[in-house]
Every structure is written in structure tokens, then in C-alpha cells.
Amino acid sequence: MTIEDSIKKGLESYEICYDRHILQDLCTYVQEIKKWNEHINLTGFKDTESLIKGLLYDAFFVYTFMDKESSILDMGSGAGIISIPTAIINRGMEVFSVDKNTKKIHFQRHIKRLLGLERFHPLRERIESIKDISVDIVTAKGFGRIEDILSKTANILKKGGKVLILKGKNDKPIEFNGFDLVGDIVYSLTDSEKIYRLFIYSREMGF
Numbered sequence: 200m201t202i203e204d205s206i207k208k209g210l211e212s213y214e215i216c217y218d219r220h221i222l223q224d225l226c227t228y229v230q231e232i233k234k235w236n237e238h239i240n241l242t243g244f245k246d247t248e249s250l251i252k253g254l255l256y257d258a259f260f261v262y263t264f265m266d267k268e269s270s271i272l273d274m275g276s277g278a279g280i281i282s283i284p285t286a287i288i289n290r291g292m293e294v295f296s297v298d299k300n301t302k303k304i305h306f307q308r309h310i311k312r313l314l315g316l317e318r319f320h321p322l323r324e325r326i327e328s329i330k331d332i333s334v335d336i337v338t339a340k341g342f343g344r345i346e347d348i349l350s351k352t353a354n355i356l357k358k359g360g361k362v363l364i365l366k367g368k369n370d371k372p373i374e375f376n377g378f379d380l381v382g383d384i385v386y387s388l389t390d391s392e393k394i395y396r397l398f399i400y401s402r403e404m405g406f
Contacts, residue, residue, distance in 0.1 A: 202226050205251045212389040213259040215288060224287045224314050229255065231310060232278055239302050241278040256388040257395075258284035261338060261363055264382075264399065265292075269335035272297060272355055274326050275342040279307045282338075286319035295332060296321045326351045333357050340365040349375045349400060358404045368394035377403050 200208075206225050210217050229250055235241055242254065258281050265271065265285070270293035273282040282296035296319065298304055307321035322329070332355050339348045345364060352362055362378070372380050382399030 200248075202229055202247055202251065205248065206255065209251065209256045209259050209389055212256075213263050215259055215262060217288065221288055225255070225284060227314065228283055228287065228310060231306075231313070235306055235309075239306065241303060241306060242280070252388065252390050254280045255284060256391075257281070257340070257365065260386065260388060261285075261365065261397070262288060264361075264363055264397070265336055267292070270333075271295070271336040271338060272329075272332065272334045274337060274339040274348065274351070276307070276321075277303055277341070279303075279310065279321070281340055282321075283307065283310055283316075283319065286316045287314065290316070290318060292318065293334070294319045295334065297324055297326055297329060299323065299325050326355075329355055335360045337362045338365075339363070345370075345373050345398065346375060349378050352402070353377070356402050358402055360402050362398075362400040362402070364398040364400070366396045366398060368396055370396055370398075372398050375400070379403060 203226055232241055232250055233247055261281055262285055267289055272295040274297055276282050276296040276298045279296050282294050286294040296307055301323055304321050304323040311319050334355055335357055337352045337356050342348055348364055372383050378400040381401045384397040387394055
């Protein structure tokens with residue numbers, strides 16, 4: 200199966216609308232990750248099939264839980280696995296991608312230039328240092344403990360906004376002051392039997 204066919208299968212599995220421009224940009228993104236991965240450790244997935252089915256499909260899954268008019272911020276974004284596909288699929292969304300690793304943000308800025316993603320903003324920052332940004336949705340994959348993720352969203356998430364946290368199958372949700380747990384979803388990705396969990400928290404209007 201070609202890169203294009205694998206990406207099309209994922210998009211169609213999650214019922215995401217796309218055109219040839221979106222498909223081509225996603226193909227380019229995967230090819231660039233693979234090329235850069237030979238010199239910089241962007242991700243542990245090295246072969247093309249794993250990159251698509253293990254990472255890109257995760258981004259597609261998460262995208263289905265986003266309000267398509269939202270602004271989002273991805274915490275600890277790494278190679279932009281959640282943020283870049285989101286920015287490609289919906290160029291109208293304001294997408295902030297935050298990571299402290301200089302080389303990974305350098306890669307993300309390369310993709311921004313290469314694909315002309317005008318509303319995609321890679322930021323080399325610690326999440327605690329982010330100021331003057333207010334978003335509807337925060338995403339976090341592999342960032343750390345749930346309580347750390349929620350505590351660090353207080354200054355950037357709008358009231359009523361949501362936090363989408365991707366975790367392993369054995370992780371458990373927690374109660375956290377100022378947030379309501381509104382979703383606990385056990386899932387596996389297309390063409391995979393591995394189990395994951397998505398926790399969805401909503402920031403209470405009074406906080």
C-alpha cells in the first residue's frame with residue numbers, strides 16, 4: 200500500500216473530509232518526518248507504515264473530537280504529530296504547537312514554511328511560560344501526569360474549553376479542581392489492536 204493509500208484509509212476510517220491538497224500535504228509531512236528522522240530523533244517510529252498507522256491515525260482520531268471552528272494548543276508537541284495534521288486538515292483553525300525542544304520546533308517551522316500553514320504557530324517554550332494565548336482546546340499526548348497537564352492549562356484554556364488527553368489503556372482519570380471529566384473513551388486505531396484511552400476534561404465556567 201502506498202503512503203497516499205494508507206493516509207486515505209485513515210482519513211476515510213474517521214470520516215474526515217479531504218481533498219487532493221490535504222492528501223498531498225499529509226504525504227509530504229510523513230515523508231519529511233522520515234527524512235529528518237535519519238538525522239534527528241523526532242519520533243521512535245522509523246518506518247513509513249508505523250508513522251502513518253501509529254501516529255497519523257491518532258491525530259485523525261483526536262481531530263474528530265474537535266469543534267472545527269476552534270483554536271487549539273498542543274502541549275509537548277514533539278514533531279507536531281497532533282498539531283500539524285490538524286493544521287493541514289483545517290487551515291481555518293488557529294493551531295499553537297508548544298515544545299521546549301529546539302530541534303523539534305525547528306522541524307515544525309520547516310513544515311510551516313514548506314506547506315504554507317499560515318495559522319500554524321510552532322513555539323519553543325515551556326508551557327508554563329506561555330502568555331497572551333487563549334484557546335478553546337488543549338491537546339496532550341505523552342506529556343506527563345494528568346494533574347500536571349490540567350494545572351498547566353489554567354492560563355491558556357478558555358472557560359468551558361476542553362482538554363483532550365491521550366493515554367495508555369491502564370491509565371485512570373482523576374478528579375481535578377476546576378475541571379469536569381466529560382469523556383473517558385477506550386479506543387484502538389484503525390488496523391491496530393493496541394488499546395488506548397482518551398480523557399476529555401472541560402474547564403468549569405466559574406474557574
